[in-house]
Amino acid sequence: MTDWTEKYRPTTLSEVRGNNSARDDLKEWAETWDDHREAVIIYGSPGVGKTSAAHALANDMGWPVIELNASDQRTGDIIDRVAGEAAKSSTLTQAKEGEPGRRLVVMDEADNIHGTYDRGGARAVTSIVKEASQPMVLIANEFYDMSRGLRNACQTIEFRDVSARSIVPVLRDLCRKEEIEFDEDALERIAEQNSGDLRGAVKDLQAVADGRDAISVEDVTSGERDTTKGIFEFLDSVLKEDDPEAALYLTYDVDETPDDLLLWAEDKVPKVYDAGELARAYDYLARADRWLGRVRATQNYSYWRYATDNIAAGVAAARNETRGGWTRYGGAPYRSSKDTTRDEVATQIARVAGVSTATARRDIVPFLAVMTHHCKNRDLTVRMAARYEFGTSEVAFVTGSGESTNKVQSVVDDAEELRAEAAEAHGGDVFMERVDDAAAESESAQAESGSVETVDEDVLAEEEPDEEPTEPDDDSQSGLSDFM
Numbered sequence: 001m002t003d004w005t006e007k008y009r010p011t012t013l014s015e016v017r018g019n020n021s022a023r024d025d026l027k028e029w030a031e032t033w034d035d036h037r038e039a040v041i042i043y044g045s046p047g048v049g050k051t052s053a054a055h056a057l058a059n060d061m062g063w064p065v066i067e068l069n070a071s072d073q074r075t076g077d078i079i080d081r082v083a084g085e086a087a088k089s090s091t092l093t094q095a096k097e098g099e100p101g102r103r104l105v106v107m108d109e110a111d112n113i114h115g116t117y118d119r120g121g122a123r124a125v126t127s128i129v130k131e132a133s134q135p136m137v138l139i140a141n142e143f144y145d146m147s148r149g150l151r152n153a154c155q156t157i158e159f160r161d162v163s164a165r166s167i168v169p170v171l172r173d174l175c176r177k178e179e180i181e182f183d184e185d186a187l188e189r190i191a192e193q194n195s196g197d198l199r200g201a202v203k204d205l206q207a208v209a210d211g212r213d214a215i216s217v218e219d220v221t222s223g224e225r226d227t228t229k230g231i232f233e234f235l236d237s238v239l240k241e242d243d244p245e246a247a248l249y250l251t252y253d254v255d256e257t258p259d260d261l262l263l264w265a266e267d268k269v270p271k272v273y274d275a276g277e278l279a280r281a282y283d284y285l286a287r288a289d290r291w292l293g294r295v296r297a298t299q300n301y302s303y304w305r306y307a308t309d310n311i312a313a314g315v316a317a318a319r320n321e322t323r324g325g326w327t328r329y330g331g332a333p334y335r336s337s338k339d340t341t342r343d344e345v346a347t348q349i350a351r352v353a354g355v356s357t358a359t360a361r362r363d364i365v366p367f368l369a370v371m372t373h374h375c376k377n378r379d380l381t382v383r384m385a386a387r388y389e390f391g392t393s394e395v396a397f398v399t400g401s402g403e404s405t406n407k408v409q410s411v412v413d414d415a416e417e418l419r420a421e422a423a424e425a426h427g428g429d430v431f432m433e434r435v436d437d438a439a440a441e442s443e444s445a446q447a448e449s450g451s452v453e454t455v456d457e458d459v460l461a462e463e464e465p466d467e468e469p470t471e472p473d474d475d476s477q478s479g480l481s482d483f484m
Contacts (some may be wrong), residue, residue: 004174004205005202011056011062012265013056015056016052017049017167017198018167019053022042022158022159023053025157026040029062029157030057030135031061033135036155037133038155039129039154040156041110041137041151041157041289042139044158044160045161045197048161048196048199050139050159054137056396057137061102063104063135065104065105065106066105067105068107071384102240106137107138109139109140109141110125110140110150111142125148137315143158145347145357161195161197161232162197164192167199167201168184168191170198170202171187171202171205172187175209181212181213183216183217185216186217189220190205191209194356195233222249231260231264233250234251234256235268235329236313237316238311238315238316239268240321243316244317245313249318250312251308251311251312257362258307261312262289265285265311268330269282269315273319275322277319280317282317284310284311284315285310285314285451288306288307288311288316291306341394342361344394345394346364348390382411383415384413386414386422389415390415395408
């Protein structure tokens with residue numbers, strides 16, 4: 001059976017549903033490419049039509065497509081050889097004799113390219129988009145998982161989640177083309193269950209309609225997709241639509257830390273609230289900031305729940321009424337240098353550990369911060385810096401030490417030595433073995449010379465936070481356990 005998402009893939013931009021503004025921006029980018037000659041990044045949640053829009057654009061412009069999946073072919077050499085050659089050559093297609101031809105180079109999953117981990121992939125892509133003589137479209141789910149250099153080198157177009165109201169007409173049209181009778185309630189239920197994912201809605205419709213010539217609401221399964229809520233859905237819930245309890249519960253599904261939620265809420269609340277509401281909302285946000293300060297000071301992440309209570313439920317309670325309509329929230333809020341360093345640390349850990357940036361930020365960084373606090377366990381801190389290739393700013397951020405201190409610089413210097421030894425061992429599992437062996441030899445030598453005290457398990461236990469996270473009741477957000 002033919003996949004309906006392929007069978008009915010849009011062939012022109014006019015058939016792309018749910019992102020009219022982004023669709024028009026993409027068309028304008030292509031039509032004016034000779035003037036600016038910049039690549040474009042199309043980003044947004046999975047299933048909103050990014051790749052379909054790129055191919056539809058190429059069809060409208062009469063451009064052949066050369067496609068490279070960055071997650072499968074992402075080393076610097078491969079990217080430079082395949083995408084680089086395609087982006088720089090114009091001899092295969094010519095609009096008219098003597099005039100250069102155009103082709104569209106499409107790089108999917110561009111947010112899965114990383115620098116050192118992917119052996120130069122990010123640097124290669126950044127170099128290519130700066131030198132390309134052909135239009136390039138980079139497609140990504142997570143805009144901020146791409147390097148700053150790559151983002152700055154391209155134009156950007158956001159594809160937002162497709163509303164249920166926009167999904168229903170698509171499903172209705174598919175049913176008519178497939179000669180399937182339907183209940184309107186059934187289509188609305190499929191659209192609602194997919195939370196803005198047009199592709200997922202089409203797949204669900206095909207699954208429900210398989211073997212039937214009519215579908216009713218009873219045919220639609222009640223189980224919803226396990227999807228992560230987006231930051232703009234969080235903002236709509238808190239600032240416009242939901243009561244405090246519903247807004248709080250929605251945060252459980254948002255893949256952001258309370259620090260990030262605070263930044264977004266603080267930056268966007270003036271776009272929605274009036275003066276009185278704004279004053280009350282900022283009072284709640286100030287309380288949240290104090291709780292987050294306690295987290296940073298004590299490394300006790302059970303306090304996160306209190307911060308989230310104020311960010312979500314408190315800010316929602318500060319408004320006088322619900323609001324409808326669409327709000328232009330704009331891009332990500334301003335981030336201080338500390339916020340930037342945090343993201344760089346999480347990104348570097350994600351590259352090495354093979355996890356998402358969100359997982360690294362939420363699940364790994366807090367543990368590293370506790371274990372290496374103020375570089376007290378120096379050998380472990382050195383091994384951490386070596387493993388993740390941290391510089392002074394990253395080590396200072398994780399450990400809470402001053403970046404300019406000799407202690408941090410000596411950790412980085414020793415880490416570089418361990419990496420050099422690992423390089424001689426030709427990487428792989430040998431890397432960590434050599435790091436561990438070198439650290440063990442160093443610790444043994446220091447212990448014999450009396451320059452360092454051995455640390456037993458009882459001492460380590462004493463360094464842990466005084467308060468243990470407790471299991472909350474059903475009406476409150478859980479603490480550290482929810483983020484592990």
